[in-house]
Amino acid sequence: MRADEATAAAESPAPREEPRPLGADGAVRPRLAVSSCLIGELVRFNGGHSRDRFLSNALGGHVDWVPVCPEIEIGLGSPREPVRLERSPCGVRLMSRRTRRDLTAPMLELAATRAGALDVDGYVFKSKSPTCGTHGIPVHGEGTSVDRHGRGMFAEVIMESHPLLPVEDEGRLHDDVLREAFVERIFAHARLRAFLDSAWRPGDLVAFHARHKMQILAHDPAAYGTLGRLVARAGTLPRDLLAAGYAHGFASALATRASIGRNVNVLHHCLGMISERLDPARRADLLEVIHAYQSRRVPLSVPLALLRHHSLAADAEYVRDQTYFSLYPDDLGLRNHVPA
Numbered sequence: 001m002r003a004d005e006a007t008a009a010a011e012s013p014a015p016r017e018e019p020r021p022l023g024a025d026g027a028v029r030p031r032l033a034v035s036s037c038l039i040g041e042l043v044r045f046n047g048g049h050s051r052d053r054f055l056s057n058a059l060g061g062h063v064d065w066v067p068v069c070p071e072i073e074i075g076l077g078s079p080r081e082p083v084r085l086e087r088s089p090c091g092v093r094l095m096s097r098r099t100r101r102d103l104t105a106p107m108l109e110l111a112a113t114r115a116g117a118l119d120v121d122g123y124v125f126k127s128k129s130p131t132c133g134t135h136g137i138p139v140h141g142e143g144t145s146v147d148r149h150g151r152g153m154f155a156e157v158i159m160e161s162h163p164l165l166p167v168e169d170e171g172r173l174h175d176d177v178l179r180e181a182f183v184e185r186i187f188a189h190a191r192l193r194a195f196l197d198s199a200w201r202p203g204d205l206v207a208f209h210a211r212h213k214m215q216i217l218a219h220d221p222a223a224y225g226t227l228g229r230l231v232a233r234a235g236t237l238p239r240d241l242l243a244a245g246y247a248h249g250f251a252s253a254l255a256t257r258a259s260i261g262r263n264v265n266v267l268h269h270c271l272g273m274i275s276e277r278l279d280p281a282r283r284a285d286l287l288e289v290i291h292a293y294q295s296r297r298v299p300l301s302v303p304l305a306l307l308r309h310h311s312l313a314a315d316a317e318y319v320r321d322q323t324y325f326s327l328y329p330d331d332l333g334l335r336n337h338v339p340a
Contacts, residue, residue: 027329029064030190031119035126036067038170043069047079052170055124059183062329066120070131070154074106085130085139085150092139094130094153104153107131111157118162121193122186125155127171134159134169164251165189176337185254187328188215192250196243202234205246214324216253218266223253260339264294270307270319277314286310293339301335 036043039060040051072078081096083103094103125132129152137150151159159167166185173179195208209231217224227249234242267290275283289306292298304325311319328334 027062027187028190028194029062030121030186031066032059032063032186033066033068033118033120033123035124035129035132035170036069036072037126038124039065039067041067041069043072043078045071045078045080045082050126050170052173054173054179055170058332062332063186068114070107070110070114073110074103076103083130085137085153087139087141087147092150092153107153108157111154112161114154115158115161118158118165120165121189122166122168122182123158124173125152125167125169127169129155131155132169134167134172164248164255166255176334177340180334180337181257183332183334184327188212188254188323189251191323192247196247202239202242205234205242206231209246210318211321212250212323214266214270214322215327216250217269218258218262218324220253220256221262221265223249223256227253260294260296263300264290266324267293267303267307270311270322270324273319274307274311274314274316277316278310282310296339299336299338304335 034055035050037048037050038052038055040049040056042049044050071080071083076083081098081101083094083096086093086095092104094107095101096103125134127133128137130137131152131154133150133152134155135151136148137152139147139150141147155167159165166182166189168178168182173182192208195204198204200208209227213224213228216227227246230237230242230245230249237245271283271286271290278286286303286306289298289303293300293303308320308325310316311325
């Protein structure tokens, strides 16, 4: 941290409010919108559900759900007649399959209303749904013509209205890399929202940014520099302008996928900050483990655990307090896969 940042942080009191609920581990609980069927609600067209084990069992204990079922909200009920997307001269329409009822207008109206009032840290949609699917949704034409590159009508409005909102479907969350990236983003989004909802002062933003520096660097080195320059003006910019600029830059940075190379860069940064407090054997051990991660022989959790251990032993507070070492509750175990 630069001297001017440290001074500002020291002179400003900690935020006085914390309106977001906290989990048992003290972490801010993200508010997560979800297709209702994925958490066991009986809202599917066949009267059943599509309960997802990861969402309901692992993640559910750490988030506050905001269940949404567009079909139920426009009055279709469950069970109900299936619907599908169809091409027409007026654009894509949402049609009931048997009775040929055009549901486009009520669905778009609901989506616009929901998008305008959305107050969440992320959204998990139902895959393969003509209303909620995020990709690969069939759009039917005349005869047997089908374009399989569509997006659910409701999901499309939400995603276009909130382009930086973390969004996935439950199918993609079965992939280790995509799951880790999504969960990291929703917890970061929740921390930022909790902070900006509090009675923060410029020095508090300096401290918030300082804790997230290594996490940002792992995603977007250019944004790391841009946000640093913005935070350096924390005492001179209007508060609303500062908050909006930081929120946009922070979300944009984390929307860029962290890579092995960028993680290795951050690991070396952290090692450099504690290197003088380690004996040669421990430094060599850490370098070897970082190289093993870079060579795709061990998961990221291995060098992270060693660095966190040594930062605690060396009383390296700046490194120890980096969010990079604790992006989300440890029991989610999302950094335990060996890179492909």
